[in-house]
Amino acid sequence: MKIKTIAVCFALGLCGLATFAATPEKADGKTKKDVIKASEAIIKAVKPSLVIVQYYLKYDKGQEPVVGGYRCGECNRFHGTDAGSFVKEERPLEVPGYLVAPDRVISADPLIASRFLETIKVKFGDAEVKAGIATYFTEQQSLELKLESPLKSATPLALDPEVKAPFFNVTYAFDQGFWQVSVTPFERGKVVYLADIDLTVCVVQPNSLIVAENGKLAALSMNGTLPTDNSWRNPPTKLPQMSAEAMKVALDKLDKDINQGIFRVKLHFRSPKLDKTIMPEYGQEEKEQIETEYNTIGILFDTNKFLVLADLKPRVTARLESIQTFVPGNAEPLPAVFNCSLKDYGVLIAEFKTPAALKKITLSPKNNLKDVGNLLLKVKYDLAGDQLVKYFEHSWIADFGVGWRGMLMPMIPGDDKGAFLFNQKNELVALPMIRRAKATMEKSFSSPGPQLIQSCYMQKVLADLKNNIDIGNVPVPEAEEGRLAWLGIEAQPLNNELAKANNVSELTQNGQEGILITCVYPDSPAAKAGLKPGDILLRMFVEGDSAPINLKMDDPSMRRPFPWAYLDQIPEQYYERIPTPWQSAENNINNLLTNLGFGKKISIKCFIDGKVVSKDFIVEKAPEHYEIAEKYKNDNLGLTVRNITYEARRYFQMKDDAPGVIVAKIKPGSKASVSGIKPFEIITQVNDVPVNNVSDFKKQIKDQPELRLNVKRMSESRIVKMSAQLEPNNKNFGPRNDDTAANVND
Numbered sequence: 062m063k064i065k066t067i068a069v070c071f072a073l074g075l076c077g078l079a080t081f082a083a084t085p086e087k088a089d090g091k092t093k094k095d096v097i098k099a100s101e102a103i104i105k106a107v108k109p110s111l112v113i114v115q116y117y118l119k120y121d122k123g124q125e126p127v128v129g130g131y132r133c134g135e136c137n138r139f140h141g142t143d144a145g146s147f148v149k150e151e152r153p154l155e156v157p158g159y160l161v162a163p164d165r166v167i168s169a170d171p172l173i174a175s176r177f178l179e180t181i182k183v184k185f186g187d188a189e190v191k192a193g194i195a196t197y198f199t200e201q202q203s204l205e206l207k208l209e210s211p212l213k214s215a216t217p218l219a220l221d222p223e224v225k226a227p228f229f230n231v232t233y234a235f236d237q238g239f240w241q242v243s244v245t246p247f248e249r250g251k252v253v254y255l256a257d258i259d260l261t262v263c264v265v266q267p268n269s270l271i272v273a274e275n276g277k278l279a280a281l282s283m284n285g286t287l288p289t290d291n292s293w294r295n296p297p298t299k300l301p302q303m304s305a306e307a308m309k310v311a312l313d314k315l316d317k318d319i320n321q322g323i324f325r326v327k328l329h330f331r332s333p334k335l336d337k338t339i340m341p342e343y344g345q346e347e348k349e350q351i352e353t354e355y356n357t358i359g360i361l362f363d364t365n366k367f368l369v370l371a372d373l374k375p376r377v378t379a380r381l382e383s384i385q386t387f388v389p390g391n392a393e394p395l396p397a398v399f400n401c402s403l404k405d406y407g408v409l410i411a412e413f414k415t416p417a418a419l420k421k422i423t424l425s426p427k428n429n430l431k432d433v434g435n436l437l438l439k440v441k442y443d444l445a446g447d448q449l450v451k452y453f454e455h456s457w458i459a460d461f462g463v464g465w466r467g468m469l470m471p472m473i474p475g476d477d478k479g480a481f482l483f484n485q486k487n488e489l490v491a492l493p494m495i496r497r498a499k500a501t502m503e504k505s506f507s508s509p510g511p512q513l514i515q516s517c518y519m520q521k522v523l524a525d526l527k528n529n530i531d532i533g534n535v536p537v538p539e540a541e542e543g544r545l546a547w548l549g550i551e552a553q554p555l556n557n558e559l560a561k562a563n564n565v566s567e568l569t570q571n572g573q574e575g576i577l578i579t580c581v582y583p584d585s586p587a588a589k590a591g592l593k594p595g596d597i598l599l600r601m602f603v604e605g606d607s608a609p610i611n612l613k614m615d616d617p618s619m620r621r622p623f624p625w626a627y628l629d630q631i632p633e634q635y636y637e638r639i640p641t642p643w644q645s646a647e648n649n650i651n652n653l654l655t656n657l658g659f660g661k662k663i664s665i666k667c668f669i670d671g672k673v674v675s676k677d678f679i680v681e682k683a684p685e686h687y688e689i690a691e692k693y694k695n696d697n698l699g700l701t702v703r704n705i706t707y708e709a710r711r712y713f714q715m716k717d718d719a720p721g722v723i724v725a726k727i728k729p730g731s732k733a734s735v736s737g738i739k740p741f742e743i744i745t746q747v748n749d750v751p752v753n754n755v756s757d758f759k760k761q762i763k764d765q766p767e768l769r770l771n772v773k774r775m776s777e778s779r780i781v782k783m784s785a786q787l788e789p790n791n792k793n794f795g796p797r798n799d800d801t802a803a804n805v806n807d
């Protein structure tokens with residue numbers, strides 16, 4: 062009968078600890094006592110060769126140390142990644158090691174960047190010596206350390222590749238306060254066939270010794286897998302490896318090869334058109350990134366084109382004015398122009414205005430499944446102000462996770478933020494990218510930030526750009542940057558009672574979803590599709606996105622009512638806090654459509670006359686809305702006016718040809734404020750001449766010493782008179798005139 066499981070554990074330097082699984086009193090002719098005795102003999106034989114490798118860490122430039130950790134032979138997990146605590150607690154990160162020569166130790170590689178490493182020491186009992194990295198094993202996730210001097214009382218492992226079975230696994234680990242030696246029968250019974258790469262391996266204990274009954278070493282198992290034949294019985298000297306000197310040469314060569322292929326990119330944006338008189342709706346999220354400069358990373362993948370790692374929404378990309386690149390070796394920034402945005406990744410593609418003789422980055426064309434556990438070169442980029450700082454390290458892919466569309470996502474031990482992985486041919490294996498959230502995920506999706514994406518996937522995207530670009534995520538002229546998409550409706554959310562009354566409780570989660578149309582604008586997409594007040598919008602399907610978007614509407618009951626009755630009582634310093642009287646065109650439906658992009662095909666399930674029907678649309682631009690309407694600011698009067706747009710006209714029930722401009726802002730203490738003009742009143746005439754827009758208003762007040770304004774507040778009208786003469790002694794208003802004050806942002 063075969064021995065199924067026997068584990069013997071001892072704590073070095075302390076009393077022996079032994080644990081056993083339930084085993085027959087006799088198996089294969091051996092009793093439990095025989096097995097324990099054999100295990101004790103193995104422990105006695107290997108004990109003088111088991112050492113503790115101590116890594117003393119430090120902070121660098123104020124940054125907390127980061128390590129990859131090591132795969133434990135006991136639990137098969139990575140340990141030691143909480144690196145900052147080791148410095149704070151004034152203790153080293155300790156890793157088990159195996160003495161293989163008087164001055165050589167093999168241990169798991171904890172992947173500590175050199176900038177975080179103070180020193181390495183190897184300890185055996187009370188003896189302790191300094192050490193340095195001599196060799197990197199390229200397929201074993203382990204290191205060979207060279208000791209400054211031999212360890213007192215320690216004995217190198219006796220390696221004998223010719224020893225015969227049976228074999229045992231010996232692991233050395235810190236657990237429950239003890240450094241423990243564990244002995245288990247070595248079995249290669251778990252054979253795994255990796256179908257995708259046509260490879261068969263045996264799964265064994267990682268970070269362990271494989272020894273015979275006499276304690277002599279047959280081999281080391283550091284990465285947890287062995288070949289199915291006997292080729293695993295190799296001494297450490299025959300394992301694939303790279304010396305520390307060779308590693309330095311490889312990293313220096315990588316630095317030269319990619320020096321001009323990965324660089325800092327600065328994006329310049331126009332200031333967003335934010336009007337301070339427009340108060341955000343209750344619960345409304347910030348819509349725009351407000352920076353006018355944004356530093357990120359560019360990757361040259363073609364002779365003249367490069368990826369720009371920037372996850373920008375369409376309303377931000379719309380404001381993009383220029384692109385600068387800062388390539389090492391070039392004294393001046395190289396200008397570039399926008400080419401396109403990728404629809405599935407947070408990436409823009411740009412190209413240099415004039416061809417630049419730079420060495421591009423070669424993208425690895427293959428899937429890296431076969432490279433799991435193999436040594437890779439890692440470059441970590443940090444953006445520090447206007448500087449792109451890079452750190453060269455080594456790493457490996459520990460395993461893969463399954464991501465979007467079944468993509469295999471490389472998982473590396475430790476910190477992968479800003480990490481670029483290269484193979485030993487200096488081909489880019491994986492790079493950090495953000496997956497763009499689909500419209501169905503906008504509110505529920507919390508982006509994990511950049512994730513490592515295999516370069517082979519990006520290569521396929523670049524080879525088929527036509528089907529991978531976002532046509533709606535592009536820079537636009539300033540006059541167009543705030544344009545919204547629309548259906549052309551005004552609506553209200555459902556609730557439980559409305560859902561019952563309209564017989565759509567089952568279709569709308571008892572009124573938690575769904576939009577009840579209250580108004581349809583003439584000649585709008587909704588009007589052309591035959592929608593009418595009383596129809597209910599249920600859910601939207603977007604071309605290229607399989608999941609539906611359950612439609613909801615901003616709750617108008619959460620908006621603060623406009624204080625028309627108390628407008629004269631509001632102190633002028635609070636004018637900027639007054640919300641617009643009408644529902645903003647920037648509601649969640651129009652914003653959703655805008656983020657989808659103009660020209661996108663959508664289908665909406667609607668409940669019309671007791672039936673669920675589908676209506677097809679192409680996302681269209683809305684007419685100009687109030688928030689981006691043309692405005693004119695006159696500092697002399699302390700007054701800003703805007704054109705009256707479609708949603709304001711509906712609120713005031715004004716015909717399309719009715720004259721007027723709307724008061725957008727009043728400066729406290731100004732002539733306009735003193736004369737009694739209030740926000741959101743309508744000026745219909747200047748000196749008895751109708752004004753249809755801000756251009757008419759500007760023309761009519763020019764060079765006029767006195768102004769007679771027809772002002773309308775809802776259904777009531779009045780005449781307001783004021784002096785329009787410049788006041789040279791007033792530093793706030795003079796000496797600017799109407800022309801120089803025109804079109805100045807508030």
